[in-house]
Amino acid sequence: MIRFEGVGKRYPGGNEPLRGLNIHIERGELVFITGASGAGKSTLLRLIPRLERPSRGRVIIDDVDLSGLPKRRIPYLRRRVGMTFQDHRLLYDRTLFDNVALPLVIEGRPHADIRRRVHAALDKVGLLDRHQAYPVTLSGGEQQRIGIARAIVSRPPILLADEPTGNLDPALSREIMHLFEQFNHVGVTTVIASHDLPLINALGHRRIHLSEGRTA
């Protein structure tokens, strides 16, 4: 489902976090991406919805080589790939409902459909009763949950998470990881970049370790 073939990424200025990466993630897997700070974990994730493009090699999603993807097909790709960020990237002047609704509003979905799906997504992350609240009233863990609700509201088959437990204590981190496991159990291919080795070890899923631009 997600395939990297000889992928290199060199940023303008000379940083070259990825140097010939070969990865295959099957449909329905849950995989952790590990590696030191700066090893290229975020870069790897950002290549999947084509937020970045590789400098060489091929990224293939669902048998489609993204290097040949016409611009007009990128919105379709991004609807199939939900992503969460360590800094949540919420809109702080909008309610939780509006934050989660955003991808569906951009898609132009009918109002009733948006309402139903947003309520379902908020329910899954346990924050339905707060739908009219603003992000500033939430804890870090709750903000991460809203980011997750926004990532899954379009029911994407692929879910990516960049350091989802970065600022959370161990108990909240476990809860967030269990949430990802629940989405994975219903078939969502899930890729999580994380530093949290004790938790990753405890959960026991496949791990891809990045070192010097390759899998170690």
Ligand SMILES: Nc1ncnc2c1ncn2[C@@H]1O[C@H](COP(=O)(O)OP(=O)(O)OP(=O)(O)O)[C@@H](O)[C@H]1O
């Ligand atoms: N847009 C960019 N322009 C230039 N260099 C970048 C850019 N994005 C990332 N880098 C550099 O590429 C390297 C890999 O960064 P990346 O964020 O992918 O690593 P990471 O493994 O996710 O790190 P962390 O665990 O600290 O989040 C770093 O040296 C970083 O400074």
